[in-house]
Amino acid sequence: MITNKFKTESFYLELGQLTPDSVNHLAPSFDHLPANPYADGEFRLRRYSRFTFEQGKLNRLPSKDFVQDENINHFQGNVVRHYEEVDDHIVLDPAFIELFEHFQNMASVADGTTIEVHQLRIFADHKSAEVAPEGVHQDGFDRIGIYVMQRHNIEGGNINIHLDKNSPALMSHDFDKGEFVVLNDRKFFHSAQPITPTNDDQGYMDIFVLTANLLH
Template sequence: MIQSDEFLLELGQLTEQSVMCLAPSFKALPPSDYLDGAYRLRRFSHFRIQQGVLTRLPTKAFVQSGDINTFQGSVERIYPEIEDDVTETAAFQNMLMGFKAKAGVSDDQSIEVHQMRIIANNDALTEAAPEGVHQDGFKSLAVVVIERSNIKGGEIQVHTAKDSAPFISHTFDNGEFVVLNDQRFWHSATGLEATQDEDAYMDAFVLTA
């Protein structure tokens, strides 16, 4: 038997009440001037949880090295903050505290949160992960899919190596999530295609620490 105290991966599900609470806020996500800004609408904030209390940290730019993100690495990206009406809900706070507990995030570590809507069209595939198979450069990562609307594709995939086939490929929806060790695994997502002309999208939170 292989034994390890290191966190590896866990699948889970938010409550139906949490999904219903969080889903409407994605309608207010703004576009940006970055390479993916027309089809990946986003807000970004980071937090610390100390003694069970969630605290928003000062606004900062989001940047990844070009070695990690070959799509738009080494670019300082500044997104609007996630709205207080979202972060002050029990649903949002429970999501972050669950991530902290599952991934073993310490009180002195910050948790970065991307709130994202990926818009699909029926003319061509929309790349949900234009970086391809990648790591985000953190210790732990979670993808929480809140809602899918009028799309096909967009499966979240987890790989043991950059050049390996996925051992998880699943159409996450309605609060389903994966938490994984970002130093041990790689992840990707298949392209999205609209099944109707309007309201075709995938809404998700991505958490890193």
């Protein structure tokens, strides 16, 4: 018998795709992201919330500022950042819950685990923009899920998975239309290629990122 402990320790990564209906439900919400006052605000808009997911139901946790140690994030490390919450009407949508179902089932994330959610639009206007200004990095969690909801008028933006900080990408893919990867953030590093608009209009890439530390 494979124990849950073995499954948890042996998890590496898994790919998947949301249903088209889910993408259609969630994509319009990215058009209403607020301004970002921090260093990446020139090319990234963001909302941030925390939840637990138990027996198929979401519970929103109290608001909390977001901060990463500078040893993890060399771009905005030790900066205390406050973002507006993910909209209630999105949280109540079954399409949003689908994100958590995949994340929990694929990566052995137990009921009651705190799951942080970043809703991001990375945009490029007349020039290239960094999708991951941190470079090749880890986020400092046990598990992360990267869900690319849509790409509009851009080239580049491939999500790259690396074995270590200095290794070439072992996987690189231009995720789109609800494609996602759930991975063990302790075993792998990740990065992303810059995006460039394909014409004079603004291009953008819309992403949900879920992160969690496992309950021990």
